[in-house]
Amino acid sequence: MDSTDKQMTNKDFYNSFLELVKAAKQDHLKVFNDALTYVLRFLSVDKVDTPWEYGPEENSAFNKFMWKYFQFVQDNTNTHFWVDAWGDMYMDLAGNYKDFRGQFFTPVGMSDLIARISRSGPSISITREVVNDCACGSARMLLAAEAQAFEHGDPQPYLIGEDIDGMCCKMAAVNLAVHGCIGEIIKHDSLGDPGGLQYGYKINETLVEGLGYPSIRMSYEKDDFYKIRETRQPVMKHEEHVQLSLF
Numbered sequence: 001m002d003s004t005d006k007q008m009t010n011k012d013f014y015n016s017f018l019e020l021v022k023a024a025k026q027d028h029l030k031v032f033n034d035a036l037t038y039v040l041r042f043l044s045v046d047k048v049d050t051p052w053e054y055g056p057e058e059n060s061a062f063n064k065f066m067w068k069y070f071q072f073v074q075d076n077t078n079t080h081f082w083v084d085a086w087g088d089m090y091m092d093l094a095g096n097y098k099d100f101r102g103q104f105f106t107p108v109g110m111s112d113l114i115a116r117i118s119r120s121g122p123s124i125s126i127t128r129e130v131v132n133d134c135a136c137g138s139a140r141m142l143l144a145a146e147a148q149a150f151e152h153g154d155p156q157p158y159l160i161g162e163d164i165d166g167m168c169c170k171m172a173a174v175n176l177a178v179h180g181c182i183g184e185i186i187k188h189d190s191l192g193d194p195g196g197l198q199y200g201y202k203i204n205e206t207l208v209e210g211l212g213y214p215s216i217r218m219s220y221e222k223d224d225f226y227k228i229r230e231t232r233q234p235v236m237k238h239e240e241h242v243q244l245s246l247f
Contacts, residue, residue, distance in 0.1 A: 007075040008068070013085055014092075016068040023061035024054065028093050036086065036170040038062045039069065043177050043216045045206065073178050081147035082179055084108065086171040087138030105137045115144035119152070129157045132227065134190040136161030139172035146181050159183030159203070160227045162190040173201035177214040182207055184225050197222050 017035070024031045034054075041048045054062065069085060076083040087105045106114070131145045142159040149157050159181050161172045166187055173185045186200040199220050206215040222228045 007078075008072045010085075010088065013068065013072045014089060016065055017089060020061050020065040024058050032089065032093055033167055033170075035062060035065055035069075036167065036174060039066050039174050040170055040201075040216055042066060043174070043214055045215045045217045048218055070178070077179070080108075081150060082143040082175075084138050084140050084143065084175060086175060087140060090138065090167075090171065106140050108140065111140040111144040112147065114141065115148045118145070119148050128155045130160065130226070131157045132160040132162070134162045134194075136163050136172050136185070137168050139175045139185070142172070142181065142183070143175060143179055146179065156182060158226065161185045162188060162227070164189050169201065173203060173216050176203045177216050180204065180207065180214065184227065186225055186227060195228060197225065197228055200225050 017032070020035060021028055021031045024034070026034070034052075037048075037050055037052075041050070072085055073083060076085075084105070091105060129149075131142060133139070133141045136142060139159075139161050142161055145157060146159060149155065159176060160183055161169075161176070163169050163172065163185075164187070169185050169187045176183060176185065182204045184200055184202055187198045188194075188196045188200075197220070199218060202217040202219060202224055204214055205217060206213055219225070
C-alpha cells in the first residue's frame with residue numbers, strides 16, 4: 001500500500017460489505033457466510049467442493065470485497081497484532097436474526113488480557129506450545145495467544161480451535177490463516193463428542209514448508225488433526241513467525 005493511502009477503518013470495511021450485499025442481491029447473513037466461503041476457497045490448497053450460485057458480476061463483487069478484507073487486515077495489524085473483522089461484523093449482523101444462537105465473542109481487550117494472564121512468564125522452552133480453545137468462535141483467544149508469543153519472542157504456538165458452528169469455524173480458519181498462525185480448526189461438538197469429527201481445517205501448512213503465503217486445507221480425516229489423534233506434539237520446520245504476503 002502506498003504511504004499516502006488512507007488506512008481502512010472498521011466503517012470503511014463495513015461499507016464495502018454493504019456494497020457486496022447490494023451487488024449479490026441476497027440476505028446480509030447469507031452474503032456474510034458466502035463471503036467467508038469465497039475467501040476460504042481462495043486460500044484453499046485443494047478444490048473446495050461447495051455450492052456456489054453466483055454469476056460473473058456477483059463473483060467480481062466478491063473478489064473486490066475479498067481484497068478489501070486483505071487490505072483491512074494489513075492496515076490494522078500495523079498498530080495491533082491481530083484484528084477480527086469477521087467477528088465484529090458477525091456480532092452486528094447476527095443479533096437481527098431469530099435463529100441467532102446467543103454467541104457473544106470475547107471483547108478484544110479481554111482476549112488480550114486473558115492471554116497475558118495465561119502466560120506464566122519468560123519462556124525458556126524451545127518447543128512449540130499447543131494452545132487449545134474448545135469453543136473458539138472466531139478464534140479471538142487463539143489470535144491473542146499468538147500475539148503474546150510474538151511479543152515475547154516465544155516459539156510460535158500450535159493453535160487448535162473447536163466449535164460446533166460451521167460459520168464460526170470458517171471465521172476462525174480464515175482469521176488464523178491471514179494472521180500467519182499455524183494449527184487446526186475442528187468442526188464438532190467438543191463437549192458431547194470430543195473425539196468425533198465432522199470436518200476441519202488445517203491452517204498454514206504452507207508456512208511450515210517455508211512458503212510465505214497463507215493457506216487452508218479442508219479435511220475429513222481424523223489423522224490430520226493433532227487434537228483428535230492424540231499423538232506427539234506437531235513437528236514444525238520453522239519455530240519463528242513467518243512474514244506473510246497477502247498481496
